[in-house]
Every structure is written in structure tokens, then in C-alpha cells.
Amino acid sequence: MNTLVNIIKKELKELLTPATILPIVVIAIIFGSIGSSMEGIQEELDEKPVLGVINEDNSDLSKIVTSILENESEIIFNSSDIADKQYGLEQVKQQDGMALIVINKNFSTDILNDTRGGLEVYWIMKGAGIFDTISSGVIEQLITSINREISKSLIEDNTTVNASIALWPTSRIDTTYFKDREIRLTPGAISGMLSSQSMLIPIVIMMIIIMAGNMVISSMALEKENKTLETLLTLPVKRTHIVTGKIVASAIIGLLFAVVYMFGMSRYLQGFQMSGGLNLADFDMTLTFSDFLLIGISLFITLIAALALCMLLGTMAKNYKSAQTLTFPVTMLAMIPMFVTMFADFDTLPLVFKGLLFAIPFSHPMMAPRALIFNDYTLVIAGIIYVSIFAIISISIVVWVFKTDRLLTGSVKRKRSSFFRKRT
Amino acid sequence: MATVEVKNLVKNFGTTKAVKGISFTIDKGEIFGLIGPNGAGKTTALRVISTLLQINSGEVRIMDHDVKKQSDEVRKLISYLPEDAGAYKTLTGRAYLIFIANFFNEKNTQKMVERGIEIADLGERIDDKVDTYSKGMKRRLLVGRALMTDPKLAILDEPTSGLDVINAQEIRKIIKDTARKGTTVLLSSHNMLEVEYMCDRIALIAEGIIVEKGKPKALMEKYNANNIEEVFTQVVA
Numbered sequence: 165m166n167t168l169v170n171i172i173k174k175e176l177k178e179l180l181t182p183a184t185i186l187p188i189v190v191i192a193i194i195f196g197s198i199g200s201s202m203e204g205i206q207e208e209l210d211e212k213p214v215l216g217v218i219n220e221d222n223s224d225l226s227k228i229v230t231s232i233l234e235n236e237s238e239i240i241f242n243s244s245d246i247a248d249k250q251y252g253l254e255q256v257k258q259q260d261g262m263a264l265i266v267i268n269k270n271f272s273t274d275i276l277n278d279t280r281g282g283l284e285v286y287w288i289m290k291g292a293g294i295f296d297t298i299s300s301g302v303i304e305q306l307i308t309s310i311n312r313e314i315s316k317s318l319i320e321d322n323t324t325v326n327a328s329i330a331l332w333p334t335s336r337i338d339t340t341y342f343k344d345r346e347i348r349l350t351p352g353a354i355s356g357m358l359s360s361q362s363m364l365i366p367i368v369i370m371m372i373i374i375m376a377g378n379m380v381i382s383s384m385a386l387e388k389e390n391k392t393l394e395t396l397l398t399l400p401v402k403r404t405h406i407v408t409g410k411i412v413a414s415a416i417i418g419l420l421f422a423v424v425y426m427f428g429m430s431r432y433l434q435g436f437q438m439s440g441g442l443n444l445a446d447f448d449m450t451l452t453f454s455d456f457l458l459i460g461i462s463l464f465i466t467l468i469a470a471l472a473l474c475m476l477l478g479t480m481a482k483n484y485k486s487a488q489t490l491t492f493p494v495t496m497l498a499m500i501p502m503f504v505t506m507f508a509d510f511d512t513l514p515l516v517f518k519g520l521l522f523a524i525p526f527s528h529p530m531m532a533p534r535a536l537i538f539n540d541y542t543l544v545i546a547g548i549i550y551v552s553i554f555a556i557i558s559i560s561i562v563v564w565v566f567k568t569d570r571l572l573t574g575s576v577k578r579k580r581s582s583f584f585r586k587r588t
Numbered sequence: 589m590a591t592v593e594v595k596n597l598v599k600n601f602g603t604t605k606a607v608k609g610i611s612f613t614i615d616k617g618e619i620f621g622l623i624g625p626n627g628a629g630k631t632t633a634l635r636v637i638s639t640l641l642q643i644n645s646g647e648v649r650i651m652d653h654d655v656k657k658q659s660d661e662v663r664k665l666i667s668y669l670p671e672d673a674g675a676y677k678t679l680t681g682r683a684y685l686i687f688i689a690n691f692f693n694e695k696n697t698q699k700m701v702e703r704g705i706e707i708a709d710l711g712e713r714i715d716d717k718v719d720t721y722s723k724g725m726k727r728r729l730l731v732g733r734a735l736m737t738d739p740k741l742a743i744l745d746e747p748t749s750g751l752d753v754i755n756a757q758e759i760r761k762i763i764k765d766t767a768r769k770g771t772t773v774l775l776s777s778h779n780m781l782e783v784e785y786m787c788d789r790i791a792l793i794a795e796g797i798i799v800e801k802g803k804p805k806a807l808m809e810k811y812n813a814n815n816i817e818e819v820f821t822q823v824v825a
Contacts (some may be wrong), residue, residue: 336659358824390674390675390676390677391670391672391673391674392673392675392676394635394640394668394672394673395668395670395673395688395730396668396670397639397640398638398639398640398662398663398666398667398668399663399688399691400660400691401663401691401694402660568642569601569640569642571643572635572640572641573601573641
């Protein structure tokens with residue numbers, strides 16, 4: 165055989181292991197899923213928005229508004245009486261609509277008297293994720309079209325109105341209904357305000373889990389590689405103490421990282437928050453002391469669960485090099501909820517994704533701040549209970565592994581070896 | 589009461605039978621050698637006795653404590669030195685000995701550490717990081733670690749493996765002195781000449797079975813051999 169071919173074959177055999185192939189496949193799947201989500205959003209943007217309309221004015225100019233809305237959207241509720249507003253909102257909510265638009269009384273008269281005609285937009289906001297608010301842009305476009313068409317009509321009719329009114333003849337009051345709250349902002353503005361939390365906390369948690377997890381896995385791998393584990397296991401020390409000692413030490417370092425990162429990242433993100441000129445406190449969207457306590461508990465328990473899981477993976481590590489590969493599943497489990505919580509809202513996810521997100525223990529402290537702002541204690545407490553159970557089970561499995569031969573003999577390795585032996 | 593009692597010990601790894609029903613006893617203060625070629629089952633037997641591996645069948649008792657049921661108690665009595673053991677590289681030799689001494693519920697751990705330093709005999713290098721030690725120095729530190737706790741049973745897997753003649757001789761001397769002071773020693777080796785010099789009694793193991801046991805001199809006489817290597821060759825043949 166050609167010597168070059170011989171070397172290439174050997175290199176390929178060494179490089180093409182499940183450990184190198186799996187990350188590529190998973191990353192491809194993640195990108196594929198993101199692509200599908202974007203397609204879904206594009207489809208949503210292409211669809212006509214579902215709206216309700218109350219036209220109190222019934223003039224030529226307000227008819228321009230209604231005709232644009234009728235052409236460009238699906239009107240599921242139509243009225244001329246403001247008293248129907250509550251009923252209209254319920255109808256829009258029930259039929260998964262986006263907003264109820266009210267054309268104020270004297271809409272035309274105001275415009276013709278050099279005052280902008282009043283429009284009230286009552287948004288039904290389903291989720292606070294970036295993806296959830298993209299579709300509200302369709303209505304923003306409709307309002308731009310409305311202004312353009314009224315301007316055109318005013319200019320064509322040679323109406324004598326102030327130029328600035330002629331160029332943008334409407335004024336707008338936005339009210340958003342989100343998780344049983346009435347907030348005098350657009351969904352985009354609310355999502356923007358919440359983004360500091362929806363970005364900062366998931367990123368910090370992801371980094372802590374990956375770094376602290378890596379420490380535990382590497383620590384186990386180094387014990388094996390440096391041949392110190394066997395000595396440790398024959399000393400008069402309980403297996404639970406070895407496991408707990410490693411987990412607690414890494415958790416302390418992890419929490420230290422958390423404080424440092426949280427400080428740095430919050431300073432970094434503060435700049436973005438201030439530029440918007442909006443503050444969560446002004447809209448009663450702040451976290452209380454008990455909320456912070458719940459987030460802290462959720463984070464601590466998640467860290468313990470993550471470290472227990474990493475320890476379990478670490479028991480499979482043969483050496484430091486193989487430990488690096490074993491951090492991959494943990495990295496993925498930390499990155500998936502981070503991206504999901506950044507771009508979408510738990511409440512608006514399909515049931516299957518909800519189940520998956522809930523099942524990933526690292527999701528819970530990432531979801532907790534937003535849930536607590538809107539008083540969704542059930543999700544947070546259920547998450548803490550679930551992650552606690554997950555942590556207890558993981559630690560119990562690790563302690564069990566420490567009591568068996570698997571830690572030293574690595575049964576997985578033996579099975580693999582025999583598999584490859586059969587193939588060669 | 590024997591310090592070690594092994595009865596029909598069987599240890600399997602899946603379908604591989606590593607130890608196939610071996611039995612032996614070791615008395616207090618005795619140096620007992622488990623001798624055989626690579627893959628004979630020596631390390632597996634020592635790991636089972638050290639509570640590292642679980643028993644498939646049979647019984648192992650250390651000072652009348654069942655290894656299977658009373659492993660926590662057994663760990664207080666034994667000290668195990670694996671063949672290719674290492675120490676924590678970021679610690680100094682002294683810090684490593686202190687770390688180990690802290691696991692033993694003794695009032696004066698300082699005395700234990702001093703004993704370890706004396707056995708290791710590394711001079712001023714005891715305060716250097718383990719990472720900077722030569723193989724011989726590391727092994728001496730580990731022997732010091734294994735024997736400083738004054739164990740009832742010292743289990744030493746290939747204690748002089750990979751060492752030069754001078755280091756190997758020093759370690760053999762340390763082991764003999766320790767046994768003289770009352771510690772029972774169970775060691776394994778594939779160096780049959782070394783075992784012949786050190787051990788009071790030996791067991792020859794091949795393919796997981798003890799094929800012969802007794803005092804080295806008596807075995808040589810029995811098989812009319814000049815050394816244990818010749819005995820082993822005859823027994824296995």
C-alpha cells in the first residue's frame with residue numbers, strides 16, 4: 165500500500181470517532197432548527213395579521229384607515245362603539261389575534277384642524293422573546309401605510325393643513341396586554357426592556373455551567389490520568405464525601421465566576437438599557453427580594469445538578485484529553501436553553517419544546533427572572549423541585565458508580581473496545 | 589487470627605475470568621508475595637483486597653473484617669500502593685503527606701507526616717512540588733505515604749517497578765523494616781528474584797489460579813531449582 169494512503173487511513177481512523185462526529189451533527193441540527201424557526205417567522209410575517217377594529221369616527225379619512233386594515237389584515241371584530249372595546253379585546257384574544265385598533269372620535273376633524281388624528285392600538289402580546297415580537301412589525305407597517313395614504317389624500321384634496329401634520333397625520337397610543345398586565349408600551353419596547361435580563365442571565369448561567377462543569381470533569385480525568393484516584397478510594401473516606409467534596413469545591417468556584425461575570429456583564433448591558441430611556445421599575449416590572457432569593461436557589465440547585473451530571477460524565481473519562489470531549493453534552497445542554505430563552509418565551513413554545521426545555525435542568529434559572537417579573541411562581545417553584553430531584557438522582561448515581569468497579573474498569577470502554585475489535 | 593484470609597476468591601470482568609477461586613492466608617508481620625507474569629491476576633487480586641473492586645464470589649477478610657460488607661472498616665486497617673500510582677502534582681511532597689494524614693482520625697497527624705518524611709527520605713526536596721520529582725523520588729514519597737499510617741496490612745503492587753537498582757534496594761529495605769515492626773505486607777511482583785529475597789512466603793499465580801505456594805526456600809528444594817523463576821517455569825509447564 166502507498167505510504168501516504170497508509171498514513172491518511174490511519175489519521176482518518178483516529179479523527180473520525182463518534183466524539184468528533186457527534187458535535188458536528190448536533191450543531192447542524194441546531195442551525196437547522198434555527199433556520200426552520202426563521203422560516204416560521206417569515207411565514208407569520210407573510211400572513212395577514214388578525215385584528216379587531218373600532219371606528220368611532222366614520223369619516224372619509226377614517227374610512228381610509230379601515231379600508232387599508234380590511235385589505236391588509238383579517239378583521240375578526242368590527243364595531244363603531246367604544247363601549248365594545250372589552251368585548252372586542254376578548255374576541256381578538258380568543259381568535260389568536262394581534263391587536264385591537266381604535267380610531268378615535270373626531271379623527272378627521274382633528275387632522276383637518278392641525279391636530280394629529282388619534283389611533284389607539286391595544287396589543288395582545290403572547291411572549292417576550294425576540295421571535296415573539298417580530299410579527300408586531302406587520303402592524304407597524306400597516307400604520308405607516310395608513311399615514312402615507314391619508315397624507316396622499318390630504319395633498320390630492322389640496323387641504324390646508326400644517327405640513328408636518330400632512331406628512332404624518334396620526335398619533336398613536338399603545339397599550340399592551342401581557343400576562344394579565346396592562347402596560348402602556350408596544351410589545352417591541354417591552355421585549356427590549358426585558359432583553360437585559362433575557363440576555364444577561366442565560367449567558368452568565370451558560371458560562372458558569374460550562375466552566376464549572378469542565379472543572380469537575382477535568383478533575384476526575386486528572387485523578388485517573390495521574391493515578392491518584394485508586395489511592396483516594398482506598399483511604400478511610402466515604403464515597404459520598406469524595407463526590408460531595410468535588411461538587412462543592414467546583415460550585416464555590418462556579419458561584420465566584422457568577423459574581424464576577426454578573427458584575428461585568430451587567431455593566432456592559434447597562435449601556436444598552438439606558439439608551440432606550442425606559443426602566444422596568446417605571447412599569448412595575450421589578451424583582452423583589454424574595455424573587456432574587458428564588459433565582460439564587462434555582463441557580464444554586466442547577467449548579468449542583470450540572471456538577472453532578474459532569475461528575476457522572478467525568479467518571480467515564482479515561483484521561484484529560486477524553487474529558488474535553490465529555491464536556492460537549494453539557495455545553496449543548498447549556499447552550500440550547502440559553503438560545504431558546506433569549507429568542508422565545510416559554511409560554512409561546514409548542515408543547516413538545518416546552519417539555520424539552522423544562523426537562524433540561526439548566527433552563528430553569530434562565531427562565532426564572534422573566535417568570536418572576538410576571539408572578540409566574542408555579543413555573544419557578546416547579547423548576548426548583550424538578551432540578552432538586554434531578555440533582556439528587558444524579559448524585560446518587562455518581563455515588564453508586566464510585567462504589568462499583570465501573571469507575572476503575574470503565575465498562576463502557578470495554579464494550580467499545582470489543583466492538584472495534586470485531587470490526588478490525 | 590490471620591491478618592488476611594482469602595477463600596475461593598473469584599473476580600470476573602464481564603466474560604473475562606481474571607481471578608478463578610484463589611485462597612491463601614497471611615499472618616501478622618509476614619511478607620507475602622503474589623508472583624506471576626503480566627496478566628496473571630495479581631493486580632486484580634490486590635485491588636479486590638484493597639476494596640477497590642467488588643467480589644464476584646468467595647470471601648476476603650482483613651483482621652476478621654469482611655471486605656465486602658465492612659469495606660469502610662477495612663480501609664482504616666490497610667494501605668494500598670498501586671503499581672503506577674501518582675501524587676497530586678500541584679502539591680509539595682510535604683503537603684501531599686499532610687493531605688493523606690488528615691484522612692486518618694489521629695490526634696497527632698504531624699507525627700504521621702514526620703514518619704512519612706523519614707521513610708521517603710527526600711531531604712529538602714520534600715518541600716518541592718511533586719511535579720518536579722524524578723520517578724524514584726515519587727515512588728519513595730508514595731512508599732512513605734503508604735507506610736506512614738502504620739497500617740495493619742500494607743498492600744504493595746509492584747513496589748519497585750521501573751526503579752533503578754539503588755532506589756529499588758532502598759525500598760526493599762524500607763518494606764522489610766516495616767514488616768519487622770509488625771506490619772503485614774502483601775506484595776505483588778513479576779520480578780521473582782526480588783520476591784525470593786524479600787518474602788517469607790509466596791504464592792505463584794498464573795491465569796487467575798494459584799499454582800503453588802509456600803516458603804521460597806522450601807519451594808526451591810521441592811522442585812530442585814536454583815531460584816523461584818525455575819520453580820515457576822516447572823510449575824506452569
